[in-house]
Amino acid sequence: MKKVVTFGEIMMRLSPPLNLRLTQANNLDVNYGGGDANVAAALAQLGQPAAHAGCFPDNDLGRAASQHFQRLGVDMQHCVFRGERLGLYFLEVGASLRGSKIVYDRADSAFANLDPTWFNWDEILKDAQWLHWTGITPAISASAAQATRDAIQAARRLGITVSADVNYRRNLWQYGQKAQDVMPELVAGCDVVVCTEGDAEDLFGIRPEEGREDRFVSMCEQLQQRFPQIKQVIATRRETQSASHERIRGLLYDQGAYHETTPYDIVPVVDRIGGGDSFISGFIYGWLHFAQDPARALGFATAASALKHTIVGDINLVTAAEVEHIVQGNVTGRLLR
Template sequence: MKQVVTFGEIMMRLSPPLNYRLSQASSLEITYGGGDANVAAALAYLGVPAAHAGCFPDNAVGRAAAQQFQHHGVDMSHCVFQGQRLGLYFLEVGASLRASRIVYDRYDSAFANLQPEWFDWDEIFSNAQLFHWTGITPAISASAAQATKEAIAAARRLGLTVSADVNYRRNLWKYGQRAQDVMPDLVAGCDLVVCTEGDAEDLFGIKAEAGAENSFVSMSQQLIRRFPQIQQVIATRRETQSASHERIKGIAFSGGQYHETEFFDINPVVDRIGGGDSFISGFIYGQLTYPTLQEALTFATAASALKHTIHGDINLVTAAEVEHIVAGNTSGRLLR
């Protein structure tokens, strides 16, 4: 099987133990994560060969971050080591009525200062079948946006499938270009996108038609008309009961048809970071494995639900574990 390749920034995550607040902390737990790379790692656990391209500082911290993903089975041979700084983020894990909170410290990171010519996409994609990126990557810097554009162009030329989680983060776009000017050209090269109605309106000015029976279908139809390369639009619906209790279901629009799953109930939530990355990785795996979109969507949603029970950014689950949940085994009974 050929590889899935991702491209984006990996950061160090620093979090107080348990549900402590930063003001209470005397120590911080270190993990690593990034929206694109989380997808690669999750796919590796599901048995799909995965590689990640990125840029790390040329020091012990940068190499530790890359080694963590290599440990999780991701091919990191396409990564560049230049610069001095690894991006950080601090996470307080909420509980009950108190929401989780993230503070970013990623300005002037090695990834933000990458040069597009450092990445030979023809070589990186030489054994690839799919390229995945997120809207976070072009938001980081003009050079990261240009590298993303070049990667998509190479993927299209080489016949790869291209997927994206548009993932609009308004506060990241600070380098002088607007997301609304950059993202349309990138999304135009995609076959599969994760996109909500809110992101579609913010990025592309697309609103569900007044009186539409299903706002997601209305948005997806307009998105596909504007970007004809897109074949599938997927997303999740959340019913947040509290920081400790979520219900999620998957939704999709493909071939003129709407699909949805049942809700998966997650109580208690251990760590919701990476839930969306687990959803798209599960969907990619599902499309490579199952004959129907409905089966792929159900697998993806179950994979995302399981991620909510695992500390850290990465979904450390096998396909068999996800299939166990899909089969209705949600009691959490001890397995011997």
Template sequence: MKQVVTFGEIMMRLSPPLQNRLSQASSLDITYGGGDANVAAGLAYLGVPAAHAGCFPDNAVGQAAAQHFRGHGVDMQHCVFRGQRLGLYFLEVGASLRASRIVYDRYDSAFANLQPEWFNWDEVFRNAQWLHWTGITPAISATAAQATREAIAAARRLGLTISADVNYRRNLWQYGQRAQDVMPELVAGCDLIVCTEGDAEDLFGIRAVPDTDNSFVSMSEQLIARFPQIRTVIATRRDTRSASHERIQGLAFSGGDYYETEFFDINPVVDRIGGGDSFISGFIYGQLTYPTVQQALTFAVAASALKHTIPGDINLVTAAEVEHIVAGNTTGRLLR
């Protein structure tokens, strides 16, 4: 099987132990993550060859971040080591009525300062069948946006499937270009996107038709009409009861048909970071494995539900474990 390649920034994650607040912390737990790379690692655990392209600082911290993902089975040979700084984010894990909170410290990172010519996309995609990126990557800097543009063009020319989680983060777009001006061109090259009704309105000015029975279908139909390359739109629907209790459902629109799953109940939530990344990695796996969209969608949302029970950014589950949940084994009984 050929590789799925992801492109984007990896950051160091710093969290107080247990569910302490930052003001209580005398030490911080370290891990690493990034939306695109989390997808690659999730796929590696599911048995799909995965590679990541990105830029790290040329120092011990950059090497540690790259090694973290190598240790999870991701091919990191196409990463560049230049610059001085790895982006950081600080996470307080919430509980019950207290929401989780993230503080970013990623300004002037090595990834933000990358140059597009550092990546030979024909070489990166030499053994690839799929490219995945997120809307966070072109939000970081003008050069990161240009590198994303060139990656999509090369993947399109080489016949790869291209997916994107549009993942609109308004506060990241600080370098003088608007997401609304950059993202349409990038999304136009995709076959599959993760997009909610809110992101479609914010990024593309697309609103669900009033009084429609299904706002997701209305939004998806308009997206596909505007961007004909897109074949499938997926998303999750969340019913958040508290920081510790979540219910999630998968939605898909593909080939003119609408699909949805049952809600998966997650209580308690251990760590919701990476839940969306595990959803798309699960769906990519499903598309490569199962004959129907419904099967891929059910696998994807089950994978995401499992991620909510695992600390860290990465979904450390096998395909067999996800299939166990899909089969209805959701009681958490001891396996011997």
């Protein structure tokens, strides 16, 4: 079975235990995560071979982060160990009316300072069938954007499917290039994108047509007209009731056909970080394993994302059988013996 390859930064996540605030914390729990690598790790749990390429500092923190993903079954052989700093983020988990909060400390990380020539993409993508990246990666630095560009170009040359979660983070684009100048070229090389109406407007100036009730479909039609390589556009529709209660459903526009799942009510939410990464990993798995059945892949993806909200950490630690259990309507949480 050919592998899925992801590319991006992995950070250390530090969180107060339980629902303590950062100002109350005397100790912090350690996890590791990164949007792209979370997808690789989730796929490995589902039984899909996955590899990750990235850059870590050449110290114990870099090795700890890399080994975390290696233990989860992700092939990390194409990661580079150079530089001095591992990016950090601090997560304060909210509850009820108090939302969760994140503080980033990732400036000048080893990944931000990578050299694109360190990555031989023809070698990395050998025996791969899919490449996935997120809009966070080219936002980190000009060199990270160039490495992403190189990866996409190699994948296109090799006939490998490319997906992206465009994931526009305005505050990350600090190195002099605008997302609106960088992202169109990168997205033009994608077959599948995760994109909301808000991201489409912010990045590409695409707005749903006036008077159209099907705003997502209107956005997707324009997106595919501008980027003909794109075949599927997917997204989740999230209705946040509180920090402890989410309702999500999946949306898919597949070359003119629209699909939507029934919503999942998730209460209490244990950890929503990584929910989007679980969605795209579920879609990739579903597309590869369910004979490219769009509706079934979307249903699997949405169930996978819903399950992630019940698991602490960035990564969706569930099997394909557990996701299928939810897809089949088993949502009561009854004890399994």
